[in-house]
Amino acid sequence: xxxxxxxxxxxxxxxxxxxxxxxxxxxxxxxxxxxxxxxxxxxxxxxxxxxxxxxxxxxxxxxxxxxxxxxxxxxxxxxxxxxxxxxxxxxxxxxxxxxxxxxxxxxxxxxxxxxxxxxxxxxxxxxxxxxxxxxxxxxxxxxxxxxxxxxxxxxxxxxxxxxxxxxxxxxxxxxxxxxxxxxxxxxxxxxxxxxxxxxxxxxxxxxxxxxxxxxxxxxxxxxxxxxxxxxxxxxxxxxxxxxxxxxxxxxxxxxxxxxxxxxxxxxxxxxxxxxxxxxxxxxxxxxxxxxxxxxxxxxxxxxxxxxxxxxxxxxxxxxxxxxxxxxxxxxxxxxxxxxxxxxxxxxxxxxxx
Ligand code: SF4
Ligand code: SF4
Numbered sequence: 286x287x288x289x290x291x292x293x294x295x296x297x298x299x300x301x302x303x304x305x306x307x308x309x310x311x312x313x314x315x316x317x318x319x320x321x322x323x324x325x326x327x328x329x330x331x332x333x334x335x336x337x338x339x340x341x342x343x344x345x346x347x348x349x350x351x352x353x354x355x356x357x358x359x360x361x362x363x364x365x366x367x368x369x370x371x372x373x374x375x376x377x378x379x380x381x382x383x384x385x386x387x388x389x390x391x392x393x394x395x396x397x398x399x400x401x402x403x404x405x406x407x408x409x410x411x412x413x414x415x416x417x418x419x420x421x422x423x424x425x426x427x428x429x430x431x432x433x434x435x436x437x438x439x440x441x442x443x444x445x446x447x448x449x450x451x452x453x454x455x456x457x458x459x460x461x462x463x464x465x466x467x468x469x470x471x472x473x474x475x476x477x478x479x480x481x482x483x484x485x486x487x488x489x490x491x492x493x494x495x496x497x498x499x500x501x502x503x504x505x506x507x508x509x510x511x512x513x514x515x516x517x518x519x520x521x522x523x524x525x526x527x528x529x530x531x532x533x534x535x536x537x538x539x540x541x542x543x544x545x546x547x548x549x550x551x552x553x554x555x556x557x558x559x560x561x562x563x564x565x566x567x568x569x570x571x572x573x574x575x576x577x578x579x580x581x582x583x584x585x586x587x588x589x590x591x592x593x594x595x596x597x598x599x600x601x602x603x604x605x606x607x608x609x610x611x612x613x614x615x616x617x618x619x620x621x622x623x624x625x626x627x628x629x630x631x632x633x634x635x636x637x638x
Contacts, residue, residue, distance in 0.1 A: 297335060301329055308384060311345070312335050313326055313341045314334060316343070340612065342614070348384065352563050357375055378558075381419070381420045386423050395448060399606065422469065422473070427453060436626060440504070442610055451465070451469065508633060524585060527584060527588040529623065531621060537565040539614040539615060547562055569582070
């Protein structure tokens, strides 16, 4: 079984086409017909260009947690004798096919450790996410396109971090070296290409070594959980940090570790389906209770909750795990330039007063 292959740049599409006959394949690509427009992960189609030049606008979480998914279909079967004899037929819509995400970034794969804790590691197991997760492999790019918004090394990751990945992709001068990191990934490389020659191997090894040494970001998260608790009631702090927030929710939609969702039933006559859709804790209606009470009535409480969730509640609940992978997407996409690094970085300032 092949362990490592070289793919020349101009052969990438034909190799991906072959790969897509073995497994459901997702790639990073433009989401609109606009070269400077948003990018995200999409199912592979022949001829679709892979967007490897920058971090995708949207993360890969939708592969495992679709933006909208049908959980089940239902139908009431009414009996003429009366309601007591009527029945409800439910069809489970769970579906998990073997899938490969080609061109993931290390931060995105690391982000899944947060989703795993919530959806798969108990006490409640979400079968939809968990089955997709078990069936999905990640071919991850050694990341050389970090920018000023990235801070993966500050939150436990790094641009060459391969934890959770099944294949490693190194982009060289004239192509890609793809290496299987797990046994289950080896057969995917069979008949896709030849082993790299010695000079390309050497170049790839040098790239991996150089990228592994890089430290991306300088946010100090040590003690942030405790500092957050001290800041919790300091309204002035939160006003200063988030008064410009528009409550647009973009930060949560692009974030690979945000997972708020809502469940709705859509029915016509006696048939319908139950849908799960992404939601956002930055929206007023997300926490609005049936009584009319809202525990997070203003953007201040909502943003505070978002920061607390990632840097205080998750670490306290899951043995220090941070709920942020440092991808920088929320910073890049926020229309009023709110920077979570500044909010977290300032938490510790003068909290001993
Ligand atoms: S909070 Fe921001 S930087 Fe952290 S994982 Fe989410 S989008 Fe990325
Ligand atoms: S993207 Fe910015 S403005 Fe929009 S909800 Fe998030 S912090 Fe507020």
